[in-house]
Amino acid sequence: xxxxxxxxSPAAAHLYLERQTRWNWAEIAFWIAALxxxxxxxxxxxxxxxxxxxxxxxxxLDLILGYAGIVSLGHAAFFGVGxxxxxxxxxxxxxxxxxxxxxxxxxxxxxxxxxxxxxxRFRHLALIMITLGLGLLLYEAANSASWLTGGAxxxxxxxxxxxxxxxxxxxxxxxxxAYSLVVLFLSFLVARRLIHSxxxxxxxxxxxxPLRMPAIGAPMASHIRRIYTLAAVMAGMAGALLAETxxxxxxxxxxxxxxxxxLVILILGGAGRLYGGILGAIAYMVARDQFSGVNxxxxxxxxxxxxxxxxxxxxxxxxxxxAKLSASWRRRxx
Amino acid sequence: MWGPLAGIxxxxxxxxxxxxxxxxxxxxxxxxxxxxxxxxxSFGMLGGYVTVTLIDQAGWPFxxxxxxxxxxxxxxxxxxERLLFRRMYRASDLDQCLVxxxxxxxxxxxxxxxxxxxxxxxxxxxYLSGSRIYFGINFGEYRLFLIAVAVVIALALVAGLxxxxxGAQVRAAVDNQRMARGLxxxxxxxxxxxxxxGSGLAGLGGxxxxxxxxxxxxxxxxYLVYVLIVVSVGGLASIGGSFAAAALLGISDMAGKYYVxxxxxxxxxxxxxxxxVWRPAGLFGRR
Numbered sequence: 001x002x003x004x005x006x007x008x009s010p011a012a013a014h015l016y017l018e019r020q021t022r023w024n025w026a027e028i029a030f031w032i033a034a035l036x037x038x039x040x041x042x043x044x045x046x047x048x049x050x051x052x053x054x055x056x057x058x059x060x061l062d063l064i065l066g067y068a069g070i071v072s073l074g075h076a077a078f079f080g081v082g083x084x085x086x087x088x089x090x091x092x093x094x095x096x097x098x099x100x101x102x103x104x105x106x107x108x109x110x111x112x113x114x115x116x117x118x119x120x121r122f123r124h125l126a127l128i129m130i131t132l133g134l135g136l137l138l139y140e141a142a143n144s145a146s147w148l149t150g151g152a153x154x155x156x157x158x159x160x161x162x163x164x165x166x167x168x169x170x171x172x173x174x175x176x177x178a179y180s181l182v183v184l185f186l187s188f189l190v191a192r193r194l195i196h197s198x199x200x201x202x203x204x205x206x207x208x209x210p211l212r213m214p215a216i217g218a219p220m221a222s223h224i225r226r227i228y229t230l231a232a233v234m235a236g237m238a239g240a241l242l243a244e245t246x247x248x249x250x251x252x253x254x255x256x257x258x259x260x261x262x263l264v265i266l267i268l269g270g271a272g273r274l275y276g277g278i279l280g281a282i283a284y285m286v287a288r289d290q291f292s293g294v295n296x297x298x299x300x301x302x303x304x305x306x307x308x309x310x311x312x313x314x315x316x317x318x319x320x321x322x323a324k325l326s327a328s329w330r331r332r333x334x
Numbered sequence: 335m336w337g338p339l340a341g342i343x344x345x346x347x348x349x350x351x352x353x354x355x356x357x358x359x360x361x362x363x364x365x366x367x368x369x370x371x372x373x374x375x376s377f378g379m380l381g382g383y384v385t386v387t388l389i390d391q392a393g394w395p396f397x398x399x400x401x402x403x404x405x406x407x408x409x410x411x412x413x414x415e416r417l418l419f420r421r422m423y424r425a426s427d428l429d430q431c432l433v434x435x436x437x438x439x440x441x442x443x444x445x446x447x448x449x450x451x452x453x454x455x456x457x458x459x460x461y462l463s464g465s466r467i468y469f470g471i472n473f474g475e476y477r478l479f480l481i482a483v484a485v486v487i488a489l490a491l492v493a494g495l496x497x498x499x500x501g502a503q504v505r506a507a508v509d510n511q512r513m514a515r516g517l518x519x520x521x522x523x524x525x526x527x528x529x530x531x532g533s534g535l536a537g538l539g540g541x542x543x544x545x546x547x548x549x550x551x552x553x554x555x556x557y558l559v560y561v562l563i564v565v566s567v568g569g570l571a572s573i574g575g576s577f578a579a580a581a582l583l584g585i586s587d588m589a590g591k592y593y594v595x596x597x598x599x600x601x602x603x604x605x606x607x608x609x610x611v612w613r614p615a616g617l618f619g620r621r
Binding site: 065071073118121122124125126128129130132133134136137140141144256260263267271297298299300301303304305306307308310311312315 | 364370418421422425427428429431432433435436437438439440441442443444446447451551555559562563566596597599600603604606607610611614
């Protein structure tokens with residue numbers, strides 16, 4: 001089992017947090033392995049970049065769901081805002097990818113900040129309903145505003161300039177994967193730093209007991225607002241990445257399906273564990289690629305079955321299962 | 335001027351009654367166990383398919399298929415409750431959502447596998463397909479029938495909840511589940527029965543919905559949102575609240591689609607979020 005965490009003094013708390021922030025060999029190996037598509041699976045670079053984008057999206061959901069315990073059925077709203085911002089700006093104004101990424105993230109963050117005032121006030125069913133409602137609201141708004149978004153036909157004419165004016169976003173996804181991976185890694189560093197900070201601990205406190213946190217003087221609403229905004233920024237970046245690397249934006253980026261998918265991915269990988277979303281994205285996207293011959297109608301049957309099975313038998317996802325295995329392994333052999 | 339408006343109110347009210355049948359079960363079960371059953375509309379969809387199949391394959395008359403839709407949906411819900419949902423009552427919101435969404439995914443894919451993805455047509459009997467004109471307003475026979483069914487069921491539910499022993503048990507469990515258990519009430523048993531009844535009503539609603547809104551595998555998701563709106567606006571375990579909320583939603587949705595079609599469902603979602611923010615326990619909710 002995990003080491004006892006009786007924290008006596010502020011100094012001890014900082015020691016504990018510091019111990020958590022140290023990089024272990026498995027993490028380093030993981031990120032080195034993330035480069036392997038360039039050597040081993042050259043033809044799958046496009047898929048790899050999709051995985052990196054999905055992983056970033058799942059990571060952003062993990063921040064609010066896994067750490068702060070905010071269940072959201074409408075997280076695609078921010079993904080969609082990011083994607084549409086990048087797409088529309090590139091169509092009418094300029095197509096420089098890095099600045100587009102920043103602007104899209106900022107706008108998604110703004111929307112997230114605005115909605116966080118509502119989010120912070122609710123829990124349970126009302127919260128689920130409101131996140132669902134806000135997501136649907138944005139979807140319908142994008143659908144109605146077809147003069148801007150192209151409506152159900154998708155946005156036509158997205159033009160992205162080469163990265164640094166040198167590296168084109170080609171069909172093979174060489175640039176796309178490097179770009180997505182770097183953005184994912186940097187966002188991951190931010191998330192990792194954040195959740196191992198006192199603020200991250202406070203978030204976990206909110207998840208574990210939303211009644212006690214205010215009682216010990218933690219400003220719960222402002223914590224929730226902050227993490228929700230940050231998650232929106234990251235989701236917006238993921239959306240912008242998708243728009244930039246594929247040069248297409250369709251209504252699907254805002255759909256309930258996408259919100260549900262990312263939830264499935266995070267649960268599959270393991271919520272509340274930084275790598276859960278990333279592992280989930282790899283497993284989900286690779287499986288979908290392998291079974292792409294299967295009619296999507298039937299694909300969702302297996303997704304549903306898997307959701308039920310994971311909640312019933314593997315409560316903390318793949319990572320939780322692995323952690324349990326390795327713990328029992330250690331008990332037996334040491 | 336008043337002709338179209340009255341027509342819209344009538345059609346919207348009939349549509350609202352459909353939503354009432356689909357959602358009233360969820361409102362009560364949610365109030366009793368705090369169990370977030372997002373798969374509620376799947377039972378409605380099942381009822382719809384039962385009706386379609388019985389009419390097409392077995393040649394049953396339309397009216398005779400309605401009880402069958404009720405019974406099949408109720409039996410299916412009991413099976414699922416015993417197998418799956420029962421283990422989730424103490425789980426977190428998230429886990430309840432996930433398991434029931436999983437069930438929705440499976441039901442949608444299953445329906446697509448068995449019945450295909452096309453819209454299912456239903457042949458209404460002659461005595462339900464015409465329309466009558468009173469005061470210059472066109473009343474569809476089928477809609478009148480729908481309203482009559484819903485009103486009778488609503489009255490029966492209110493009476494059952496108010497004046498029977500079982501109804502009193504349900505109300506006690508909704509008001510304070512722990513206290514009800516402490517007094518020796520069989521809350522789990524009462525809940526199973528309520529769950530079956532509610533899902534059966536959803537099945538009936540699904541069967542009645544085909545002639546008005548059609549039926550395809552997307553039904554389970556498309557109407558989930560409407561049902562959740564009715565439940566969250568009407569308040570938990572309040573028959574009257576669900577009735578009023580459903581009527582309101584049906585009429586405003588119909589009016590919105592008639593007068594400002596370019597906004598689509600935008601208005602409905604806006605109203606829902608606004609209402610939830612204003613009164614999280616619902617317009618007619620007590621807690």
